[in-house]
Amino acid sequence: MSANKTEQYAATTLDADRLAQSIKRHLQQSLGVDLEEAGPAEYWEALSLVVRELGLDLIRKTRHKERDEKARRVYYLSLEFLVGRLLGNNLHNLGIYKQAEEAMANLGVNLTDVLEHETDPALGNGGLGRLAACFMDSLATLDLPAFGYGINYRFGLFKQDFAGGKQVESPDGWREESCPWGIERPKRKQLIKLYGRVSERAGKAVWEDTQEILGMPWDVPVTGYGTDTVNTLRLWESRAAEGFDLSSFDEGRYQESRSGEIQAENVSQVLYPNDNHPAGKELRLIQQYFFVACSIADLIARYKRENGDNWDDFAEKVAIQLNDTHPAIAVPELMRILMDEEDIVFSKALSICREVFSYTNHTLLPEALEKWPQNLITKVLPRHMQIIHMINYHFLHTEVEAQWPGDNNMKRRLSIIEEPERPGGQQMVRMAYLSVVGSHKVNGVAALHSGLVKTTLFPEFNEMWPDKLVNVTNGVTPRRWLDYCNPELAKLIDDTIGNDGKVDWRRNLSQLDAINAYADDPAFQKKFAAIKHDNKIRFAAVVKELCNIDISPDAIFDVQIKRLHEYKRQQLNLLHIMALYRRLLDNPDLDVPQRVFIFGAKAAPGYKVAKTIIHAINRVAERVNNDRRIKDKLKVVFLPNYRITLAEKIIPAADVSEQISTAGFEASGTGNMKFALNGALTVGTLDGANVEIAEEVGDDNIFIYGLTVDEVAELRHRGYNPKDVYNSNAELKAVIDWLASGDLCPEEPDAFRPLVDSLLGGDYFLTLVDYQAYSDAHDKIVATWKKPELWWKKAIINTASMGKFSSDRSIMDYAKTIWNMA
Numbered sequence: 052m053s054a055n056k057t058e059q060y061a062a063t064t065l066d067a068d069r070l071a072q073s074i075k076r077h078l079q080q081s082l083g084v085d086l087e088e089a090g091p092a093e094y095w096e097a098l099s100l101v102v103r104e105l106g107l108d109l110i111r112k113t114r115h116k117e118r119d120e121k122a123r124r125v126y127y128l129s130l131e132f133l134v135g136r137l138l139g140n141n142l143h144n145l146g147i148y149k150q151a152e153e154a155m156a157n158l159g160v161n162l163t164d165v166l167e168h169e170t171d172p173a174l175g176n177g178g179l180g181r182l183a184a185c186f187m188d189s190l191a192t193l194d195l196p197a198f199g200y201g202i203n204y205r206f207g208l209f210k211q212d213f214a215g216g217k218q219v220e221s222p223d224g225w226r227e228e229s230c231p232w233g234i235e236r237p238k239r240k241q242l243i244k245l246y247g248r249v250s251e252r253a254g255k256a257v258w259e260d261t262q263e264i265l266g267m268p269w270d271v272p273v274t275g276y277g278t279d280t281v282n283t284l285r286l287w288e289s290r291a292a293e294g295f296d297l298s299s300f301d302e303g304r305y306q307e308s309r310s311g312e313i314q315a316e317n318v319s320q321v322l323y324p325n326d327n328h329p330a331g332k333e334l335r336l337i338q339q340y341f342f343v344a345c346s347i348a349d350l351i352a353r354y355k356r357e358n359g360d361n362w363d364d365f366a367e368k369v370a371i372q373l374n375d376t377h378p379a380i381a382v383p384e385l386m387r388i389l390m391d392e393e394d395i396v397f398s399k400a401l402s403i404c405r406e407v408f409s410y411t412n413h414t415l416l417p418e419a420l421e422k423w424p425q426n427l428i429t430k431v432l433p434r435h436m437q438i439i440h441m442i443n444y445h446f447l448h449t450e451v452e453a454q455w456p457g458d459n460n461m462k463r464r465l466s467i468i469e470e471p472e473r474p475g476g477q478q479m480v481r482m483a484y485l486s487v488v489g490s491h492k493v494n495g496v497a498a499l500h501s502g503l504v505k506t507t508l509f510p511e512f513n514e515m516w517p518d519k520l521v522n523v524t525n526g527v528t529p530r531r532w533l534d535y536c537n538p539e540l541a542k543l544i545d546d547t548i549g550n551d552g553k554v555d556w557r558r559n560l561s562q563l564d565a566i567n568a569y570a571d572d573p574a575f576q577k578k579f580a581a582i583k584h585d586n587k588i589r590f591a592a593v594v595k596e597l598c599n600i601d602i603s604p605d606a607i608f609d610v611q612i613k614r615l616h617e618y619k620r621q622q623l624n625l626l627h628i629m630a631l632y633r634r635l636l637d638n639p640d641l642d643v644p645q646r647v648f649i650f651g652a653k654a655a656p657g658y659k660v661a662k663t664i665i666h667a668i669n670r671v672a673e674r675v676n677n678d679r680r681i682k683d684k685l686k687v688v689f690l691p692n693y694r695i696t697l698a699e700k701i702i703p704a705a706d707v708s709e710q711i712s713t714a715g716f717e718a719s720g721t722g723n724m725k726f727a728l729n730g731a732l733t734v735g736t737l738d739g740a741n742v743e744i745a746e747e748v749g750d751d752n753i754f755i756y757g758l759t760v761d762e763v764a765e766l767r768h769r770g771y772n773p774k775d776v777y778n779s780n781a782e783l784k785a786v787i788d789w790l791a792s793g794d795l796c797p798e799e800p801d802a803f804r805p806l807v808d809s810l811l812g813g814d815y816f817l818t819l820v821d822y823q824a825y826s827d828a829h830d831k832i833v834a835t836w837k838k839p840e841l842w843w844k845k846a847i848i849n850t851a852s853m854g855k856f857s858s859d860r861s862i863m864d865y866a867k868t869i870w871n872m873a
């Protein structure tokens with residue numbers, strides 16, 4: 052259904068007048084609002100309903116086409132989809148943004164104000180969740196038949212505010228008021244079972260005495276760019292299977308009458324706020340099983356509707372991607388259905404699973420790899436625990452035995468069931484191992500990371516199945532992360548390389564390469580710089596509004612926006628800022644350009660050191676921003692409640708992109724790609740996708756510093772005492788002593804002790820040993836900034852070289868190497 056933009060269904064059926072009519076119709080008939088009393092909120096909802104209508108029309112067309120073609124589909128199972136605001140993006144993708152702008156103007160309303168009214172559906176923590184959203188955009192844009200399956204959390208990722216510089220969390224009731232995007236699909240509701248016990252009857256396992264929960268699907272249209280394909284994001288909401296318990300209500304046991312409902316509703320109530328860190332809670336396991344069971348039942352029902360009851364073609368028609376181990380329970384769930392409900396023997400069932408499933412690993416952090424106590428799985432999912440044992444037995448005594456005959460140590464090491472270290476300890480189920488054993492492909496998310504997955508995380512699996520572990524480097528959608536968030540730059544690119552369908556960089560990002568020819572062109576540099584400056588002026592207004600801090604658009608905007616985690620090393624950025632401030636106090640006339648350091652980061656509520664780092668950054672900001680002696684040469688801004696919508700405002704305004712993680716810890720990063728695409732220069736380590744970004748832009752156009760992965764391993768091997776660095780670097784010692792002194796927080800002198808102790812007590816993330824190289828890299832940045840023609844040449848080359856990092860390329864790699872769909 053790919054069509055060049057002019058022919059798109061929406062654009063051909065909805066001009067500005069008809070759009071205005073539809074908006075008015077929804078205001079009056081769907082929202083019951085008079086035009087006179089309608090405000091931005093109502094106009095947002097009305098226009099969203101118009102676009103949803105369109106989306107649902109196109110979903111039907113898309114599905115009918117797929118059904119008629121008996122299409123093979125990919126199902127993307129993810130506990131997180133960080134979709135961001137939807138209205139603007141959908142108007143863009145459907146090719147009716149201009150028409151909507153005009154329609155709103157005819158109704159006396161400014162579209163930009165209306166779009167500002169949408170709350171972010173914060174249904175994710177960070178990179179993993181946003182990647183899923185970028186992938187859904189690319190799947191539709193590439194006309195690939197696909198469903199996304201997730202949870203319709205009532206409360207998304209917590210809202211962040213600062214009190215006394217400390218993070219304060221509050222619930223994010225993103226759909227409390229209204230949620231025009233999702234449409235409830237009762238016809239497709241699912242009933243899933245929990246707890247109970249397994250008995251055997253006639254040689255068959257029977258899972259009985261279970262509790263039941265109802266899964267209500269909400270469908271969100273996923274538009275593609277420049278095409279009429281609209282895929283579905285199906286988000287499950289939990290409800291009580293048994294309705295309201297009238298009898299106990301009549302007997303006045305009001306609370307009890309709703310207990311079943313409250314319990315069931317809890318399942319999809321809230322997103323667990325941990326990034327790179329599992330929440331070992333029973334409710335989290337139930338969340339994982341709930342959405343998996345609903346999704347597997349739903350896709351099997353679709354398969355049967357379209358292909359009848361034979362399982363022979365199932366693996367032909369269905370590919371299921373596990374976004375990390377969060378949906379890994381899908382492997383025993385499909386095995387259960389195949390064996391217990393479809394009477395398929397174990398070996399056949401396992402081979403069907405392996406053909407269908409593939410798993411993406413997003414982190415090497417040992418503490419992030421999910422392990423569930425065997426007892427807990429046995430309690431919540433008794434039949435699944437039996438099946439996990441069956442899979443493990445087959446794997447160890449057939450496949451591992453074949454590879455390493457008689458090697459019980461190897462069986463112990465590779466067992467999906469981890470034996471307790473000490474007697475009386477718990478047996479744990481390694482969800483990563485279950486995912487690898489149950490899948491035909493396993494991929495990492497950047498070349499360096501995928502290499503480390505093979506050599507450090509799953510070396511034996513790699514030896515057993517040399518073709519199973521592959522790489523698919525992450526990507527980002529250029530629609531939201533350039534075309535939509537940086538329209539001036541998008542226009543400059545159109546004016547420079549064209550946008551006539553033959554040239555269509557929004558759908559073929561490698562065409563940006565043509566911009567390289569203008570890297571040294573003074574006129575183009577001037578336009579490119581002017582756009583960056585405009586974006587900085589716009590963003591400075593946001594900073595003023597949100598933080599009441601005045602920042603100059605002529606300063607270097609140096610940005611670090613990502614979750615707060617010690618391996619991402621916001622603490623290194625902070626130590627350097629404290630040193631810069633002291634240099635300026637020593638010499639206010641230091642010949643350095645104005646610099647604004649901008650942070651955005653949420654810390655998991657239970658992550659103490661991370662919260663300490665946030666507090667420290669805010670205290671330093673307060674001190675620096677109010678110190679007249681340094682003549683505004685330095686400003687520090689910590690934006691509260693960092694989320695997708697803020698990223699869309701910050702990234703086009705950034706000059707420097709901080710990607711400074713300890714080498715070997717950031718699996719990929721995706722913010723790094725967005726910044727470079729928008730003409731920011733990266734300061735970073737050779738970690739994750741930074742390595743591939745450096746390959747694409749060239750070593751002259753990026754500021755790489757610090758230990759490499761091998762040097763980190765070598766240092767650990769040799770032994771590292773952070774005090775040696777502390778005692779040998781006066782500037783660094785001074786700022787750490789300052790942190791420890793309590794001067795920045797007199798009412799709580801030991802407030803930063805946890806941070807100081809982690810730095811001097813072990814410094815596991817090597818912040819001190821990389822400090823000097825990082826500081827030197829920043830000196831190079833300043834030197835480059837002082838030569839604008841050099842700076843803009845590098846910036847333009849960065850934008851021009853980001854073709855590889857389109858999520859379209861990532862999805863085509865998945866389709867070719869994993870899903871057999873291209």
Ligand SMILES: [N-]=[N+]=N[C@]1([C@H](N)O)O[C@H](CO)[C@@H](O)[C@H](O)[C@H]1O
Pocket residue numbers: 177178179180182326327413414496525717718719720721739
């Ligand atoms: N979980 N997890 N992993 C991450 C991110 N934190 O969400 O996945 C992202 C998406 O693959 C990666 O870019 C990032 O490096 C990695 O840490």
